[in-house]
Amino acid sequence: MTQRSDTSESIPTTGSVQLVPDPRSLEVLGRNHTLEAALAELVDNSIDAGAKHVLIRFVRDGERLVRLLVVDDGSGMADERIDIAMTVGGARSYDDGEIGRFGLGLKAASFSQARSVTVVSAAANADAVGRRWHLTKAKQDYRCDIVDPAFAHALLAHDWGFPESPTGTLVRWDDVKGFPTVASPTAVERFLQSAFAKIRAHLGLIFHRILTRGDVRLLIDVEDAGDIVLRTEVPALDPFGYHRTGAAGWPKRIQVGRGKRKLVLDCHIWPGRANADEFRLDGNLIERQGLYIYYNDRLIQRGGWNGLCHADKQLNLARVALDIDGDVEQVLSLKPEKNGVEVGPAFGPSIVAAASSDGTTFSDYLDHARGTFKEANKRRRTRQPVLPPGKGFAPKLRRSIGRELPLKNEDPIEVRWKRLPDADFFDIDRDGRILWLNKRYRKALAGDRRGGLNDLPVIKALLYLLTENIFAGQNMGPRDKDNIEVWQAILTAAAREEAE
Numbered sequence: 001m002t003q004r005s006d007t008s009e010s011i012p013t014t015g016s017v018q019l020v021p022d023p024r025s026l027e028v029l030g031r032n033h034t035l036e037a038a039l040a041e042l043v044d045n046s047i048d049a050g051a052k053h054v055l056i057r058f059v060r061d062g063e064r065l066v067r068l069l070v071v072d073d074g075s076g077m078a079d080e081r082i083d084i085a086m087t088v089g090g091a092r093s094y095d096d097g098e099i100g101r102f103g104l105g106l107k108a109a110s111f112s113q114a115r116s117v118t119v120v121s122a123a124a125n126a127d128a129v130g131r132r133w134h135l136t137k138a139k140q141d142y143r144c145d146i147v148d149p150a151f152a153h154a155l156l157a158h159d160w161g162f163p164e165s166p167t168g169t170l171v172r173w174d175d176v177k178g179f180p181t182v183a184s185p186t187a188v189e190r191f192l193q194s195a196f197a198k199i200r201a202h203l204g205l206i207f208h209r210i211l212t213r214g215d216v217r218l219l220i221d222v223e224d225a226g227d228i229v230l231r232t233e234v235p236a237l238d239p240f241g242y243h244r245t246g247a248a249g250w251p252k253r254i255q256v257g258r259g260k261r262k263l264v265l266d267c268h269i270w271p272g273r274a275n276a277d278e279f280r281l282d283g284n285l286i287e288r289q290g291l292y293i294y295y296n297d298r299l300i301q302r303g304g305w306n307g308l309c310h311a312d313k314q315l316n317l318a319r320v321a322l323d324i325d326g327d328v329e330q331v332l333s334l335k336p337e338k339n340g341v342e343v344g345p346a347f348g349p350s351i352v353a354a355a356s357s358d359g360t361t362f363s364d365y366l367d368h369a370r371g372t373f374k375e376a377n378k379r380r381r382t383r384q385p386v387l388p389p390g391k392g393f394a395p396k397l398r399r400s401i402g403r404e405l406p407l408k409n410e411d412p413i414e415v416r417w418k419r420l421p422d423a424d425f426f427d428i429d430r431d432g433r434i435l436w437l438n439k440r441y442r443k444a445l446a447g448d449r450r451g452g453l454n455d456l457p458v459i460k461a462l463l464y465l466l467t468e469n470i471f472a473g474q475n476m477g478p479r480d481k482d483n484i485e486v487w488q489a490i491l492t493a494a495a496r497e498e499a500e
């Protein structure tokens with residue numbers, strides 16, 4: 001008796017049946033998309049169509065959000081093209097540099113968020129066309145509605161608040177699943193506030209290279225009973241946007257493989273205790289360390305080590321930029337949701353074996369990034385604790401003082417303006433922990449800027465550094481008194497100079 005479970009190489013068949021996918025599959029297509037990731041898919045398409053402007057518009061009807069529109073001034077689609085566009089997996093050929101690849105994005109993104117998606121479009125020298133997928137209807141027999149061309153034309157001809165264009169595309173989502181379900185203005189406002197923040201952060205990051213080049217402008221707004229409110233533009237958010245490298249000699253480039261299998265890793269180290277928006281991103285630093293993978297300049301992975309090492313806090317400063325223009329055989333392939341790559345068996349070993357031109361390996365890089373992190377924290381721990389800065393110091397300034405120096409758990413030093421009796425620039429009230437600045441110089445120093453509570457951060461920061469230990473000491477010695485005299489004389493002369 002043979003132990004093999006199958007006895008023949010080929011499988012005998014007796015005919016075939018056609019099994020059309022159940023339309024239910026439409027609904028599960030983009031299940032793991034968030035709203036902002038789904039919108040990124042639509043923006044991908046607009047960018048591929050050469051759009052200069054893309055507008056994301058929430059349409060509000062008082063206490064409800066009713067729909068969402070994404071409008072662009074790209075090259076648009078004519079009749080034949082729009083049917084392929086609405087087809088799940090619809091195939092076309094792609095030019096070099098395009099973000100599209102799978103023929104899924106529009107459908108997956110739309111059905112992950114809405115029960116109905118309408119696309120209207122106008123290409124050069126062609127009439128406007130439109131199609132609509134409605135989930136309940138599609139589920140019966142995959143039938144897609146043809147939108148009245150006159151309606152499509154009128155929609156596109158609307159003034160969208162960017163320069164008029166003869167071509168363009170509009171995608172409209174109705175019955176959006178994630179919108180607040182209760183009719184309440186506060187619920188709508190809260191929703192919009194958080195959606196705007198997420199969309200700005202996500203799209204600003206994903207498309208930062210394209211935005212920085214100025215190829216396209218991404219706009220978001222809300223239409224409320226015909227009025228346009230809250231219009232903002234998405235700013236680029238560069239995850240490598242530090243002002244100064246965290247470690248001398250970095251970034252370094254490690255090249256892996258050759259020819260079609262070549263990967264180029266640009267290994268960066270952020271400065272210790274960085275706090276810029278570009279560093280913090282969504283605040284989840286452990287997940288934002290690692291590989292930043294760009295497919296035709298569109299970020300498709302924002303952090304993660306893909307098995308190269310374990311994420312840990314000490315690697316928070318390590319970010320690696322990796323550019324690809326397609327799948328790399330045996331090494332990595334794109335995921336259809338464009339939110340990461342799958343790595344193949346050759347990925348890890350080839351990177352571990354490689355080195356930069358000066359002989360630095362990937363594991364040296366990780367050591368350096370950890371070292372920079374530890375060093376930065378160690379230095380902070382050995383610094384003398386100081387009195388915290390209080391009112392009058394801008395919040396960002398307070399935070400950055402707190403990051404550099406350990407703060408004592410005591411009353412803070414305030415800095416305030418008042419008219420001092422004579423020409424002195426400042427006065428120190430040790431008991432009240434107030435650093436007074438003479439109001440008579442305020443205007444001269446602040447110039448045309450508005451003199452708010454947190455004005456003149458540079459001068460305040462310098463004075464804080466100078467005087468903190470005067471406030472902190474038990475009592476003032478002769479040395480302290482003399483110092484104050486010197487500072488007073490020099491700063492008063494400087495302030496008078498400024499005032500003249």
Ligand SMILES: Nc1ncnc2c1ncn2[C@@H]1O[C@H](COP(=O)(O)OP(=O)(O)OP(=O)(O)O)[C@@H](O)[C@H]1O
Pocket residue numbers: 041044045046049072074075076077081084085086090092099100101102103104105106107168169
């Ligand atoms: N805003 C648009 N302007 C012009 N053509 C568009 C637009 N949106 C979609 N299309 C057309 O519809 C097609 C299908 O879009 P879809 O996002 O579903 O797939 P894709 O972009 O081809 O591939 P991927 O799944 O990688 O996104 C696109 O290839 C494009 O031809």
Ligand SMILES: [Mg+2]
Pocket residue numbers: 041044045099100101104105106
């Ligand atoms: Mg696409």
